[in-house]
Amino acid sequence: MAIEFLKGHGTQNDFVVLPDPDGRLDLTAGRVAALCDRQRGLGADGVLRVVRSEAIGLPAGGEWFMDYRNADGSIAEMCGNGTRVFARYLVETGLVPQREFVIGTRAGDRPVVVHPDLSVTVQMGPAAITGASVAIVDGRNFSGVAVNVGNPHLVSVVDEDIDELDLTRPPRYDSDFFPDGVNLEFVNPLGEQRLKMRVYERGVGETRACGTGTVAAVAAALHLAGTDTGKSAVDIPGGRVEVTVERGASTLTGPAEFVARGELDPRWWEQAG
Numbered sequence: 001m002a003i004e005f006l007k008g009h010g011t012q013n014d015f016v017v018l019p020d021p022d023g024r025l026d027l028t029a030g031r032v033a034a035l036c037d038r039q040r041g042l043g044a045d046g047v048l049r050v051v052r053s054e055a056i057g058l059p060a061g062g063e064w065f066m067d068y069r070n071a072d073g074s075i076a077e078m079c080g081n082g083t084r085v086f087a088r089y090l091v092e093t094g095l096v097p098q099r100e101f102v103i104g105t106r107a108g109d110r111p112v113v114v115h116p117d118l119s120v121t122v123q124m125g126p127a128a129i130t131g132a133s134v135a136i137v138d139g140r141n142f143s144g145v146a147v148n149v150g151n152p153h154l155v156s157v158v159d160e161d162i163d164e165l166d167l168t169r170p171p172r173y174d175s176d177f178f179p180d181g182v183n184l185e186f187v188n189p190l191g192e193q194r195l196k197m198r199v200y201e202r203g204v205g206e207t208r209a210c211g212t213g214t215v216a217a218v219a220a221a222l223h224l225a226g227t228d229t230g231k232s233a234v235d236i237p238g239g240r241v242e243v244t245v246e247r248g249a250s251t252l253t254g255p256a257e258f259v260a261r262g263e264l265d266p267r268w269w270e271q272a273g
Protein backbone atom coordinates (compact mmCIF):
# COMPACT_ATOMS: atom_id res chain seq x y z
CA MET A 1 0.00 0.00 0.00
CA ALA A 2 1.43 3.40 -1.00
CA ILE A 3 1.57 5.76 1.96
CA GLU A 4 1.19 9.39 0.95
CA PHE A 5 2.66 12.18 3.04
CA LEU A 6 2.82 15.97 2.99
CA LYS A 7 5.20 18.24 4.83
CA GLY A 8 3.76 21.49 6.13
CA HIS A 9 4.15 24.04 8.87
CA GLY A 10 2.35 26.78 10.77
CA THR A 11 4.78 29.56 11.72
CA GLN A 12 7.57 26.97 11.37
CA ASN A 13 5.99 24.51 13.80
CA ASP A 14 6.40 21.69 11.28
CA PHE A 15 4.40 18.56 10.67
CA VAL A 16 4.26 15.42 8.60
CA VAL A 17 0.68 15.11 7.39
CA LEU A 18 -0.52 11.53 6.78
CA PRO A 19 -3.81 11.24 4.87
CA ASP A 20 -5.54 8.12 6.23
CA PRO A 21 -9.27 8.69 5.64
CA ASP A 22 -10.32 5.14 6.48
CA GLY A 23 -8.04 4.67 9.49
CA ARG A 24 -5.92 1.89 7.95
CA LEU A 25 -2.44 3.05 8.99
CA ASP A 26 -0.76 1.31 11.91
CA LEU A 27 0.69 4.54 13.29
CA THR A 28 2.86 3.28 16.14
CA ALA A 29 4.82 5.58 18.46
CA GLY A 30 8.00 4.18 16.86
CA ARG A 31 6.85 5.18 13.37
CA VAL A 32 5.89 8.66 14.54
CA ALA A 33 9.29 9.13 16.19
CA ALA A 34 11.07 7.85 13.06
CA LEU A 35 9.05 10.13 10.74
CA CYS A 36 9.82 13.16 12.93
CA ASP A 37 13.52 12.36 13.31
CA ARG A 38 15.47 15.01 11.37
CA GLN A 39 18.28 12.57 10.46
CA ARG A 40 16.67 9.16 9.88
CA GLY A 41 13.20 10.39 8.86
CA LEU A 42 11.48 13.34 7.22
CA GLY A 43 11.89 15.59 10.26
CA ALA A 44 9.04 17.38 12.05
CA ASP A 45 7.75 18.55 15.42
CA GLY A 46 4.76 16.26 15.08
CA VAL A 47 2.48 14.13 12.90
CA LEU A 48 -1.05 15.03 11.82
CA ARG A 49 -3.02 11.96 10.75
CA VAL A 50 -6.05 12.96 8.66
CA VAL A 51 -8.74 10.42 9.46
CA ARG A 52 -12.53 10.32 9.27
CA SER A 53 -13.96 10.49 12.79
CA GLU A 54 -16.25 7.53 12.18
CA ALA A 55 -13.37 5.40 10.88
CA ILE A 56 -11.75 5.31 14.32
CA GLY A 57 -14.92 5.50 16.40
CA LEU A 58 -13.86 8.70 18.16
CA PRO A 59 -16.51 11.21 19.19
CA ALA A 60 -16.28 14.34 17.03
CA GLY A 61 -18.74 16.86 15.67
CA GLY A 62 -16.92 17.13 12.37
CA GLU A 63 -16.36 14.59 9.61
CA TRP A 64 -12.57 14.83 10.01
CA PHE A 65 -10.46 14.11 13.07
CA MET A 66 -6.96 15.50 13.66
CA ASP A 67 -4.99 12.65 15.19
CA TYR A 68 -2.01 14.63 16.51
CA ARG A 69 1.22 13.02 17.77
CA ASN A 70 4.31 14.68 19.23
CA ALA A 71 7.77 14.02 17.75
CA ASP A 72 8.61 11.53 20.51
CA GLY A 73 5.56 9.45 19.56
CA SER A 74 3.38 10.61 22.45
CA ILE A 75 -0.24 11.61 21.94
CA ALA A 76 -1.38 15.15 22.76
CA GLU A 77 -4.89 16.48 23.08
CA MET A 78 -4.55 19.45 20.79
CA CYS A 79 -2.22 21.36 18.47
CA GLY A 80 -3.17 24.90 17.41
CA ASN A 81 -0.68 25.33 14.58
CA GLY A 82 -1.41 21.82 13.38
CA THR A 83 -5.13 22.60 13.22
CA ARG A 84 -4.43 25.42 10.76
CA VAL A 85 -2.31 23.16 8.54
CA PHE A 86 -4.94 20.41 8.80
CA ALA A 87 -7.73 22.83 7.81
CA ARG A 88 -5.85 24.12 4.76
CA TYR A 89 -5.14 20.53 3.68
CA LEU A 90 -8.85 19.61 3.80
CA VAL A 91 -9.87 22.68 1.79
CA GLU A 92 -7.12 22.48 -0.84
CA THR A 93 -7.72 18.79 -1.50
CA GLY A 94 -11.49 19.35 -1.76
CA LEU A 95 -12.17 16.88 1.07
CA VAL A 96 -14.20 19.68 2.62
CA PRO A 97 -16.08 21.83 0.10
CA GLN A 98 -16.68 24.85 2.35
CA ARG A 99 -14.22 27.15 4.12
CA GLU A 100 -15.91 27.14 7.52
CA PHE A 101 -16.20 23.77 9.20
CA VAL A 102 -15.38 21.82 12.36
CA ILE A 103 -12.32 19.67 13.03
CA GLY A 104 -12.49 17.01 15.73
CA THR A 105 -9.58 16.79 18.19
CA ARG A 106 -8.96 14.96 21.46
CA ALA A 107 -9.64 18.29 23.21
CA GLY A 108 -13.04 18.61 21.51
CA ASP A 109 -14.38 20.14 18.33
CA ARG A 110 -12.52 23.11 16.87
CA PRO A 111 -14.40 25.30 14.36
CA VAL A 112 -12.10 26.79 11.70
CA VAL A 113 -12.27 29.40 8.95
CA VAL A 114 -9.88 29.21 5.99
CA HIS A 115 -9.49 32.78 4.72
CA PRO A 116 -8.98 33.79 1.05
CA ASP A 117 -5.23 34.29 1.68
CA LEU A 118 -5.18 30.73 3.12
CA SER A 119 -4.43 31.89 6.64
CA VAL A 120 -6.68 30.12 9.13
CA THR A 121 -8.61 31.13 12.24
CA VAL A 122 -9.24 28.39 14.80
CA GLN A 123 -11.79 28.62 17.62
CA MET A 124 -9.53 27.28 20.37
CA GLY A 125 -12.11 26.87 23.13
CA PRO A 126 -11.58 28.05 26.70
CA ALA A 127 -8.13 29.03 27.98
CA ALA A 128 -8.61 28.06 31.63
CA ILE A 129 -6.32 29.38 34.36
CA THR A 130 -5.62 26.37 36.57
CA GLY A 131 -3.19 27.77 39.14
CA ALA A 132 0.43 28.82 39.59
CA SER A 133 3.67 26.85 39.46
CA VAL A 134 7.36 27.23 38.70
CA ALA A 135 9.59 26.44 35.70
CA ILE A 136 13.29 25.92 36.39
CA VAL A 137 15.76 26.88 33.64
CA ASP A 138 19.48 26.44 34.31
CA GLY A 139 18.80 26.23 38.05
CA ARG A 140 16.79 29.46 38.08
CA ASN A 141 13.13 29.61 39.10
CA PHE A 142 10.56 31.36 36.91
CA SER A 143 7.11 31.61 38.42
CA GLY A 144 4.33 30.89 35.98
CA VAL A 145 0.60 30.79 35.39
CA ALA A 146 -0.83 27.37 34.58
CA VAL A 147 -3.26 27.46 31.67
CA ASN A 148 -5.21 24.63 30.08
CA VAL A 149 -6.07 25.09 26.39
CA GLY A 150 -7.12 21.48 25.97
CA ASN A 151 -3.47 20.65 26.70
CA PRO A 152 -1.42 21.84 29.69
CA HIS A 153 0.81 24.94 29.70
CA LEU A 154 2.85 26.89 32.22
CA VAL A 155 3.48 30.50 31.13
CA SER A 156 6.27 32.52 32.75
CA VAL A 157 6.34 36.24 32.03
CA VAL A 158 9.99 37.12 32.60
CA ASP A 159 11.88 40.40 33.04
CA GLU A 160 15.04 39.44 31.16
CA ASP A 161 15.19 39.02 27.37
CA ILE A 162 13.83 35.54 26.61
CA ASP A 163 16.40 35.23 23.81
CA GLU A 164 19.01 34.82 26.57
CA LEU A 165 17.39 31.72 28.10
CA ASP A 166 19.17 28.43 27.49
CA LEU A 167 16.46 26.01 26.33
CA THR A 168 18.87 23.46 24.88
CA ARG A 169 18.16 21.27 27.91
CA PRO A 170 14.64 20.51 29.20
CA PRO A 171 13.49 22.98 31.85
CA ARG A 172 12.26 21.34 35.05
CA TYR A 173 8.75 21.66 36.43
CA ASP A 174 6.61 20.32 39.29
CA SER A 175 5.52 16.89 38.12
CA ASP A 176 3.01 16.65 40.99
CA PHE A 177 1.26 19.72 39.58
CA PHE A 178 1.62 18.48 35.98
CA PRO A 179 1.48 14.65 36.19
CA ASP A 180 1.01 14.36 32.40
CA GLY A 181 3.83 16.78 31.58
CA VAL A 182 3.50 20.37 30.45
CA ASN A 183 4.39 22.78 27.66
CA LEU A 184 6.53 25.65 29.01
CA GLU A 185 6.25 29.16 27.60
CA PHE A 186 8.53 32.11 28.35
CA VAL A 187 7.17 35.54 27.52
CA ASN A 188 8.32 39.16 27.22
CA PRO A 189 5.56 41.77 26.94
CA LEU A 190 6.38 44.10 24.04
CA GLY A 191 3.93 46.87 24.86
CA GLU A 192 0.26 47.23 24.06
CA GLN A 193 -1.26 44.00 22.66
CA ARG A 194 2.05 42.43 21.66
CA LEU A 195 4.07 39.63 23.24
CA LYS A 196 7.26 37.77 22.39
CA MET A 197 7.34 34.07 23.28
CA ARG A 198 9.59 31.03 23.27
CA VAL A 199 8.32 27.55 24.04
CA TYR A 200 9.66 24.22 25.21
CA GLU A 201 7.05 21.71 24.08
CA ARG A 202 6.12 18.54 25.88
CA GLY A 203 7.14 15.58 23.74
CA VAL A 204 9.21 17.67 21.34
CA GLY A 205 11.69 20.19 22.83
CA GLU A 206 12.08 23.82 21.84
CA THR A 207 9.98 24.56 18.75
CA ARG A 208 9.70 27.71 16.65
CA ALA A 209 6.01 28.14 17.48
CA CYS A 210 3.18 26.60 19.49
CA GLY A 211 -0.39 27.68 18.78
CA THR A 212 -1.94 26.48 22.02
CA GLY A 213 1.08 28.03 23.76
CA THR A 214 0.42 31.46 22.25
CA VAL A 215 -3.20 31.32 23.42
CA ALA A 216 -2.00 30.28 26.89
CA ALA A 217 0.54 33.15 26.87
CA VAL A 218 -2.09 35.77 26.06
CA ALA A 219 -4.52 34.33 28.65
CA ALA A 220 -1.76 34.35 31.30
CA ALA A 221 -0.69 37.92 30.49
CA LEU A 222 -4.30 39.09 30.71
CA HIS A 223 -4.75 37.20 33.99
CA LEU A 224 -1.66 38.91 35.46
CA ALA A 225 -3.09 42.26 34.33
CA GLY A 226 -6.30 41.47 36.22
CA THR A 227 -8.58 40.74 33.28
CA ASP A 228 -9.74 37.76 31.22
CA THR A 229 -10.57 39.40 27.90
CA GLY A 230 -8.29 40.88 25.28
CA LYS A 231 -6.26 40.30 22.15
CA SER A 232 -2.60 40.29 21.26
CA ALA A 233 -0.14 39.61 18.49
CA VAL A 234 2.41 37.03 19.56
CA ASP A 235 5.89 37.00 18.00
CA ILE A 236 7.51 33.60 18.08
CA PRO A 237 10.77 32.55 16.42
CA GLY A 238 8.81 31.21 13.43
CA GLY A 239 6.66 34.29 12.77
CA ARG A 240 3.60 35.96 14.21
CA VAL A 241 0.07 34.90 15.15
CA GLU A 242 -2.96 36.82 16.39
CA VAL A 243 -4.81 35.66 19.50
CA THR A 244 -8.07 36.71 21.11
CA VAL A 245 -9.18 35.56 24.54
CA GLU A 246 -12.55 36.02 26.13
CA ARG A 247 -14.43 34.28 28.91
CA GLY A 248 -14.81 30.64 27.85
CA ALA A 249 -13.44 31.12 24.32
CA SER A 250 -10.33 32.02 22.36
CA THR A 251 -9.16 32.25 18.76
CA LEU A 252 -5.86 31.75 16.98
CA THR A 253 -5.16 33.19 13.51
CA GLY A 254 -2.05 32.58 11.48
CA PRO A 255 -0.54 31.08 8.35
CA ALA A 256 -0.52 27.47 7.17
CA GLU A 257 2.03 26.38 4.56
CA PHE A 258 2.85 23.27 2.55
CA VAL A 259 6.37 22.43 1.47
CA ALA A 260 6.29 19.03 -0.20
CA ARG A 261 4.32 15.91 -0.86
CA GLY A 262 5.42 12.41 -1.71
CA GLU A 263 5.24 8.71 -0.87
CA LEU A 264 6.98 6.92 1.96
CA ASP A 265 9.25 4.02 1.09
CA PRO A 266 7.25 0.94 2.19
CA ARG A 267 10.40 -0.85 3.40
CA TRP A 268 11.34 2.13 5.57
CA TRP A 269 7.79 2.17 7.02
CA GLU A 270 7.95 -1.54 7.87
CA GLN A 271 11.34 -1.22 9.55
CA ALA A 272 10.29 1.91 11.46
CA GLY A 273 7.43 0.02 13.12
Ligand SMILES: N[C@@H](CCC[C@H](N)C(=O)O)C(=O)O
Nearest residue numbers: 076079080081151210211212
Ligand atom coordinates in the same frame (compact mmCIF):
# COMPACT_ATOMS: atom_id res chain seq x y z
N1 LIG B 1 2.69 22.71 18.75
C1 LIG B 1 1.35 22.52 19.18
C2 LIG B 1 1.19 21.81 20.49
C3 LIG B 1 1.52 20.32 20.33
C4 LIG B 1 1.20 19.48 21.55
C5 LIG B 1 2.10 19.75 22.71
N2 LIG B 1 3.49 19.46 22.45
C6 LIG B 1 1.59 18.90 23.89
O1 LIG B 1 2.17 17.84 24.17
O2 LIG B 1 0.62 19.32 24.52
C7 LIG B 1 0.51 23.74 19.04
O3 LIG B 1 0.70 24.45 18.03
O4 LIG B 1 -0.42 23.96 19.83
